[in-house]
Amino acid sequence: MKFIDEAKIYLKSGDGGKGHISFRREKGVPKGGPDGGNGGKGGDIVFKADPQMASLLDFKYKRQYIAENGAVGEKFRKTGRDAQNVIIRVPVGTVIKDLEGNILADLSEKDSQIRLLRGGDGGRGNSEFATPTNQVPRTAELGWPGKELEVTLEL
Numbered sequence: 001m002k003f004i005d006e007a008k009i010y011l012k013s014g015d016g017g018k019g020h021i022s023f024r025r026e027k028g029v030p031k032g033g034p035d036g037g038n039g040g041k042g043g044d045i046v047f048k049a050d051p052q053m054a055s056l057l058d059f060k061y062k063r064q065y066i067a068e069n070g071a072v073g074e075k076f077r078k079t080g081r082d083a084q085n086v087i088i089r090v091p092v093g094t095v096i097k098d099l100e101g102n103i104l105a106d107l108s109e110k111d112s113q114i115r116l117l118r119g120g121d122g123g124r125g126n127s128e129f130a131t132p133t134n135q136v137p138r139t140a141e142l143g144w145p146g147k148e149l150e151v152t153l154e155l
Helices: none
Strands: 006-012 045-050 064-066 086-091 094-098 103-107 113-117 148-154
Touching: 006 113, 045 094, 045 103, 064 086, 103 113, 113 148
Parallel strands: 006 064, 045 086
Antiparallel strands: 006 148, 045 113, 094 103, 094 148
């Protein structure tokens, strides 16, 4: 087994889900109004110090970590599902730097963790845009994009 003490990886947090445009239609309710739900939140990128690891060998074979996107909002004001966070386990004593050499995080304590990239928020559905003057909004927001970053891990 090789001992690797430096690795370069690409990270991307998840995008937020789109808001939904729909209108309530039921028997006996001819003009029910908007009922589009909000989009879900994208996944975060989290680093966690693991005392069981001794080397950065795992990052030689997997160099991209991309979180899931949030789900799209649904009818009946249902919010889309939030995406799962990506938890990256690194050895205790790992320093995370950007490509310019600036230190972003130092995971030198046992079981310490840091959220390095936050996922995008979900967009609002058309039920959020209803006002007394605009009772039938036909607009919804797109979700916010996630963030991208290339980092160097040093042990």
